[in-house]
Amino acid sequence: MDAQTERQLGERVGAALDANTNGPAAAEYRQPITHYIDRDHLARERDLLFRRQPLIVAASSEFEKAGDFRTMELDGVSVLIVRQRDGSLRAFHNVCRHRGTRVVDEEAGCRPTFTCKFHSWVYGADGALRHVPGAEGFTGIDRAEHGLTPVPVAERHGLVWLGPMVGDPVDIDAFLGPVGDMLADFHIGRGGVFRFQRFAEAMNWKLVIDTFLEIYHVPYLHAKTIAPYIEGRGGVNDVFGRHGRFLAPRASYDAVRQQPMQPGDFTRHVIVIHRIFPNAIVIWNRDHFELWTSVPDGNDPDRCIVRLWLITTERQVAEADRATWDKNWDITFNTVQSEDFPMARTIQRGFHSGAQTHVVFGRNEKGLHDFHESLRLALEQPYAAAAE
Ligand code: FES
Ligand SMILES: [Fe+2]
Secondary structure, rough: HHHHHHHHHHHHHHHHHHHOOOOOOOEEEEEEOHHHOOOHHHHHHHHHHHOOOEEEEEHHHHHHOOOOEEEEEEOEEEEEEEEEOOOOOOEEEEOOOOOOOOOOOOOEEOOOOOEOOOOOOEOOOOOOOOEOHHHHHHOOOOOOOOOOEEEEEEEEEEEEOOOOOOOOOHHHHHHHHHHHHHHHHHHHHOOOOEEEEEEEEEOOOOHHHHHHOOOOOOHHHOOOOOOEEEEEOOOOEEEEEEEEEEEEEEEEEEEHHOOOOOOOOHHHEEEEEEEEOOEEEEOOOEEEEEEEEEEEEEEEEEEEEEEEEEEEEOOOOOOHHHHHHHHHHHHHHHHHHHHHHHHHHHHHHHOOOOOOEEEEEOOOOOOHHHHHHHHHHHHHHHOOOOOO
């Protein structure tokens, strides 16, 4: 982040602290509860947001050398992503072209070829069908047409986007718009994944994203954990097309900004949270990134799959520093798991109570307005062109 941007953003956060606000929205936002519990609504989201949009699914550094692969289930579809010899990434449906078996069961590894365990058809890392045992049984098929079925995949700014699974491929740069340069500024690609975890949650997928879009709750819900370190006010929200950015000051920022600001002060003392449409949160947290994604778990609006990556700024963590990073992971994971998500689970149950038809996002919870407004627009008008 250049010095001028730091200064400008710093002043806006300072002004919000002085005004004791969270960059207020013009009015409260009424969010219908049906959006969290209605099966038809979820079916529309799955189609328009999760199948017809590119989604962040990994960090580039998880695919270091040729043959490095990962598999993942996304909206019920198993996908294989593999680093190629030329340095590019390719992705395929993880489905054998013979009889349809899942080709690769492991979550990650490194291999030059992939052999289906049913009848041992062999595919190259490029997806080409390389070998068919008992080939005399298949003289009538064209091998060139029986490679693994490709899925669009793209790498930008140290992150990996998959899809859309349906419809035309999307230009990620156009999709990100100005957020692309903001992500580029953080050099996520130079870092490495310290730890990754996938877990199932009993809540609508959107409640996971909601968790990271306001700091109004910090002094209350997190009173015994992170509240001494993060302000509950002074948050600033911006919208960039369908994406968003939320600046959340650490408690230390108020003192720092009273002095002449030094380069880097802003990113040391303000947490920068990018919301990447539709379902990812990228958090710059002083010396590391957290990447959170949330996807619906099948057609159940009450369940989702959450993924968390802790990405350090160095590719490898020194052995001597591992204990510190283990602690960082524990703070991140435990705060959300023991404070935010239990709250969200009760919200999801409360949605089914019939107590109310909508919830209210306050003027001081503008990040929530922006997120849900972006979803509303996308469901009305699916993604077709560059972010405004
Ligand atoms: S189903 Fe894969 S080789 Fe037969
Ligand atoms: Fe929280």
